[in-house]
Amino acid sequence: MTGQTRTITYRDAVCAGLRDALQRDERVFLMGEDVGRYGGCFAASKGLLDEFGPERVRDTPLSESTFTGAGIGAALGGLRPIVEIMTVNFSLLALDQIMNNAATYLHMSGGLFNVPLVIRMATGGGKQLAAQHSHSLEGWYAHIPGIKVLCTATLEDARGMLWTALQDPDPVLIFEPSILYAMEGELAEGAGAVDIARAKVHRSGNDLTLITYGSCLYKCLDAAEQLSATGIEAEVIDLRSLRPLDEESFLTSVARTHRALIVDEGWRSGSLSAEISARIMEKAFYELDAPVERICSVEVPMPYAKHMEEAALPQVATIVETARRMCGGG
Amino acid sequence: MTGQTRTITYRDAVCAGLRDALQRDERVFLMGEDVGRYGGCFAASKGLLDEFGPERVRDTPLSESTFTGAGIGAALGGLRPIVEIMTVNFSLLALDQIMNNAATYLHMSGGLFNVPLVIRMATGGGKQLAAQHSHSLEGWYAHIPGIKVLCTATLEDARGMLWTALQDPDPVLIFEPSILYAMEGELAEGAGAVDIARAKVHRSGNDLTLITYGSCLYKCLDAAEQLSATGIEAEVIDLRSLRPLDEESFLTSVARTHRALIVDEGWRSGSLSAEISARIMEKAFYELDAPVERICSVEVPMPYAKHMEEAALPQVATIVETARRMCGGG
């Protein structure tokens, strides 16, 4: 790897990952609604149809359940499909295929049939798309054994997780926070596959652990900066893999900071944040100087109006405030 | 209410609740696969077709998404539909209608349209039905704002929750643990509607709180008896409503017992038990003498073989053992 970097968007990073996969392995193909001629509903596959042709970049009809199930079949048949479901909101139509087929084939067949399938989808709110288009269900998906669940918050991960996921013999769901597609940043020229088993510490600190993933990572990093100005040093952990959870990462951190705040865009009750809190309860209870807290989305179908949506989503100010209170400050 | 009781099965109790609802309100009708001529896949609606006719007891084609959505439409149109989805395993096909329509109509329309719909479904394992027919997803459903989620563990609740749910202006999901249909017990002659907002303490005790719902209630009660023999008095709480959660019930109990063990048939990670643990963490941390623990299903697609299924599900022995350890015993 050279030391050189380029400024690109998250969208470009996703696209580069897709291109890379299609180039490297002829068993890989991409299918989903409007991935081809339209260029992807977030323009993340723009140009790939021309580059790889309609056999390998397949526009599907609107039928989430069947093209997802077809991805399972194609994986069983020796290919390495990347199924794109435009957004998590539409994936509910494919849930039967995901939970009852993709997640069960290996176990149910006593090890005979594994399903090397990658399903990508955009997730999250923040774009005023209202109740049916703003779900953050990646943490909810993480409940399902038999699949792996990733969420790519950084350019590195958007670029590199796909290839690693494609090497995996089992179904992997990759969630891309849609609010990040336009985000710009620096990416190493030689960036490639990344590990998908470990969480990543984005900022070190000894006073409090902020545990998060996805687009809330940036809210946590902002909050950590503000906290630092008031003398509180927060450690910020991006989980990256929501299933399996790298619990060691946050348990180790909490053993040092003795305080944990989880920031999760999912609806609070039954969110991934609850699981993390419960694990800390079970495995680091005696390390805690204060109860673990959670900042999640308010439990409402997402409203359209901007001020209402902002009130529903986790915000930096709340993180700062809560963290300060937890650390005995204001 | 007379003091007299009758011996009936859980199945009969469900049936009596259905009959009652059909008799009391002509806007009520039942629809689902095989609810009519077959008599219900668990025989819970046997006889109702003859009694109420095919307009009010409607056999549907195999199309979970559409008959659930039609239930939403019928509720919007002034009826009080009871939609039966045979089992939770098939409800995945209807999840889009449940989450994107039933749960959102009221909020998304700014209060214009409420959806007075009841959806019933069987849930749970224990019958050697393997990976695609043994899900316990009621706790997972409890993540969704805009719906209410009930789970009926007792004859009283199987008999009485339906009518209360039908009075509710909003969508209510009622989960019936399929393992309980054959359970016999005593039910008061005059049994009727029951409250659906409160959890129920089935057994009092000061040493430990067992928090559960559904068929695990009986495992907890068994365990509590065994614990009692060794001098540990467990309080046993049946949550009954999984959304909203009656957190007061368990917080009050934990404030007294200082120890809580949650028993939940859902897969451990991201189960309702995690939410309960997290809430105790947040609201009763300083009351705890030991970390809250959870006994859940092992995170595997359910195997068919009996011994393997038993190993996957929460069992009395594990509850007893864990509770004793938590109380400083063996």
Place this chain on the structure above:
Amino acid sequence: MSDFKAKPGLPLIDREESLYFLRQMLRIRRFEEKSAELYSATKIRGFLHLYIGEEAVGVGVATALDPADAMVATYREHGHAMVRGMGMDAIMAEMYGKVTGCCRGRGGSMHLFDAEHRLYGGNAIVGGGLPVAVGLALADRMQGRKLVTCCCFGEGAMAEGEFHESMNLAALWNLPVLFVCENNYYAMGTALNRSESVVDLTQKAAAYGVDAMAVDGMDVIAVVAAARKAVAQIRATAAPFFLECRTYRFRPHSMFDPELYRSKQEVEGWKQRCPIQSLIRRLQEQGWLDEEALARLEEEITGEISAAVDFAERSEWEPVSELSRFVYSDPEVQ
């Protein structure tokens, strides 16, 4: 399948009515043009799907319904809401996100609801409204109301399983649903022939024994005629009917669409068949509309739109404290 086909370019037979169609189509057109402007000015956000080019369909179909009939539409439903009777004020304020919007700013462009006019959305999940429409029709029939539920959806929705399930259930149970396929030949960037193996969509209806008809969706007179026949048949038999309206959207799918998937010529070709221009031409040919009347009409509509924009601008935001209201009907439940 039904054997009657509406012929294109029928002579206009009713002056009042024809002028009404023109007014409605123009109202939609100008309202949406203004909306696009306001989107660029960031007054309106989220997704905005314009109906421009397709106005004859919504106007034609809505005209054939009685006020008490029900409608379920998609995220491309400004037109439907307007023709059903919702005022521009309520729609514009909704798109501004103001509390005076039809849904208090909760829904936005994709989720217009109206209890008085029985508009049950505004559904942003493709195909998601179909089962709901079947249920509404069931409720009407079970309660002895001789009403029709009209369900509008794009041709793209016909690939979804719910279309099939809903057609089957409506036919099986004999439910008064008017299925209106707004076939604009594209689902976002996916052309009909890349979405359906059989592009004659009335064939799908045949598989369920549902009477069907295809009509020129660029000709409002033809759409009205077809829709009236369909509605009359539904009212007489309670059986569902499938009406395919062949139309075209002149604008991108939403405000984010680079339109890589179709040619400028194709779009231009369809624009030649603009439903508004051709009705104006026919009205002028018949001597029912002169330049002055048209100018007056445009002016009235401009006025109505400015008033709506004014209304939206002047309106209040819903207080944030109301956020959790309406998750449940009972304000105590959280």
Place this chain on the structure above:
Amino acid sequence: MSDFKAKPGLPLIDREESLYFLRQMLRIRRFEEKSAELYSATKIRGFLHLYIGEEAVGVGVATALDPADAMVATYREHGHAMVRGMGMDAIMAEMYGKVTGCCRGRGGSMHLFDAEHRLYGGNAIVGGGLPVAVGLALADRMQGRKLVTCCCFGEGAMAEGEFHESMNLAALWNLPVLFVCENNYYAMGTALNRSESVVDLTQKAAAYGVDAMAVDGMDVIAVVAAARKAVAQIRATAAPFFLECRTYRFRPHSMFDPELYRSKQEVEGWKQRCPIQSLIRRLQEQGWLDEEALARLEEEITGEISAAVDFAERSEWEPVSELSRFVYSDPEVQ
């Protein structure tokens, strides 16, 4: 829709083959009779769906396939597994829940899998196998293998949206899927005419431009002939084909069904058309089978079954410590 129809009661043309069909059908019949017994004896648990009465379909269709072709079936798939080549031992042990079962006892009756014979389940979600079959066909085609994927499902599954989506996708992408509808006229207790508005199921195929044929599913010779034509056409064109086999299940839906929804007479009427009895009659008429040969055949099958039961009885349970194995391929991942 295709215009060729297999005629019922064709003369038997090949002795060897006809005897093979008989053997296969009898193997299924006797194996399942034994299974029902073992269910009552609580050796087998969970759901057990018997294919008795429908054997001609599975045998006929499987015979038309090449060993390298793929199959996806339902929870009523013992027959399919056997004809595809899975031994009775592996099936019986699976239903006992023993580690020597085809899926180590993980799947049971509803989930028979076989990598060698490309049997991809055994799917207990009605309609759930259809998209998977489409994907398998896609994989074969994209990798240049001229293979067919055969997907069996009941007529009840045709009401599910996934049927529609899968037919459309297979037709649109020209994928070599043989869709086999095992129309036994009931989905649990729901009669076909309460499940479908149009009961001529080949009409559904027409809506996707898929060639279709209906065949007497009680006549194995007719099923084989039809399936061979279908498979040949698929191999030649890669296009999907829809084959409806009209049949009947003689037994209850599963072991818990009181059969309130159909009359004894109806069941008896169909039993008169037992595919096994009628083949035996025809073989005897043609002088290709005498009592002795039949008795010998029965005896061989009885022996095969006892051996399988023995095998299952003698086999070990999978150690509980293996429970979490195969959740993921990598044993380290939990």
